[in-house]
Amino acid sequence: MRLVASDIDGTILGHDGKISARTIRAFQACRDAGVELVFVTGRPPRWLYPLEEQLGHSGVVICSNGAVVWDPAAGKPISSTALDITAVFEARRIIKSIRPDALFGAETLHGFHLEPGFIENETSELLGEFTPAPLDRTLTAADAVVKFLAITREGTPDEFLAEVGPAVAHLVATTHSAPRTALLEMSVPGINKAVTLAKYAESLGIEAADVVAFGDMPNDIEMLRWAGHGYAMASGHPEAILAAGQQAPHFDDDGVAQILEAKLAGEKV
Incomplete structure (x- = not known):
């Protein structure tokens, strides 16, 4: 060892x-x-x-x-290793077409971008640090997105991954680590x-x-x-x-x- x-x-x-x-x-x-x-x-x-x-x-x-x-x-x-911004938005589009209720967030080297409703608890400390806004207004090509996130309030993490993972596999590697919340974590393939x-x-x-x-x-x-x-x-x-x-x-x-x-x-x- x-x-x-x-x-x-x-x-x-x-x-x-x-x-x-x-x-x-x-x-x-x-x-x-x-x-x-x-x-x-x-x-x-x-x-x-x-x-x-x-x-x-x-x-x-x-x-x-x-x-x-x-x-x-x-x-x-x-x-x-950061995702290409076009891959981020294309993955978002595909997931949204499969699960219209999905909401998204993006971890960059310099902060966190999240859509309104991504966090249910409006008193969360996170919302005091980061202001929710549509990603197409806050994310730019200059942002180094190291992890892209998708969340839904319906179903399990395994079900969400099985449903949308194959559809975006050409754009992102998809996994999850939340025991109960249907939250997917996406990064550069490989x-x-x-x-x-x-x-x-x-x-x-x-x-x-x-x-x-x-x-x-x-x-x-x-x-x-x-x-x-x-x-x-x-x-x-x-x-x-x-x-x-x-x-x-x-x-x-x-x-x-x-x-x-x-x-x-x-x-x-």
């Missing part, structure tokens, strides 16, 4: 915004043993504060499902957590066989398959569990910490 790559939400971070003390100790033990740590998330860079505040992590974070490699210490991207993690590991001279990865949702599938030791959370999505082939115990039981503790102790897991 030379590199640990972990998803954040639902894997080490709970709905209460907390990382358990046991998990924090396990990551620190990895650091002390000389194991590299990288976090691989669908979150944008502006939402990485739990890593800094609770883990004291200042190393590389792979964000936006692989579209951005972020340097927290410098507060800027090391690299990024970009996912595994692709970017593989490049990062190669830059360190680390092979897939020496990587331990943790995740829980469909946006983790490629990463769990690529890593030599991919663990899906027992509390995770069935497709992630199937892809990984190995399970970490349930999130509520500090599953990531249990696996790391065992590996550091030289136990077979």
Whole structure:
């Protein structure tokens, strides 16, 4: 075990915004043993504060499902892969033709654009920071869209993905990470957590066989398959569990910490 790559939400971070003390100790033990740590998330860079505040992590974070490699210490991207603006609007048009109730948002390197109604809760802190407006009024060719979002209030995430994913596959790679909300996450075709993690590991001279990865949702599938030791959370999505082939115990039981503790102790897991 030379590199640990972990998803954040639902894997080490709970709905209460907390990382358990046991998990924090396990990551620190990895650091002390000389194991590299990288976090691989669908979150944008502006939402990485739990890593800094609770883990004291200042190393590389792979964000936006692989579209951005972020340097927290410098507060800027090391690299990024952005969607062409024409692909964004064409994907929006196609999804809207299939699901007229769909609403859209766009993460860029410099902020977040969202359509009116994208967020149901009008008291959300997000609406204090970003003003909803039609995307064709706020997005320009100069904006680097690293993740395009579509949401609907009807059905499940799996149903929404199955319905519209194939229709836009020539334009965007589509996945989801929300357990219950029908929210799709789109990026440049060929970009996912595994692709970017593989490049990062190669830059360190680390092979897939020496990587331990943790995740829980469909946006983790490629990463769990690529890593030599991919663990899906027992509390995770069935497709992630199937892809990984190995399970970490349930999130509520500090599953990531249990696996790391065992590996550091030289136990077979």
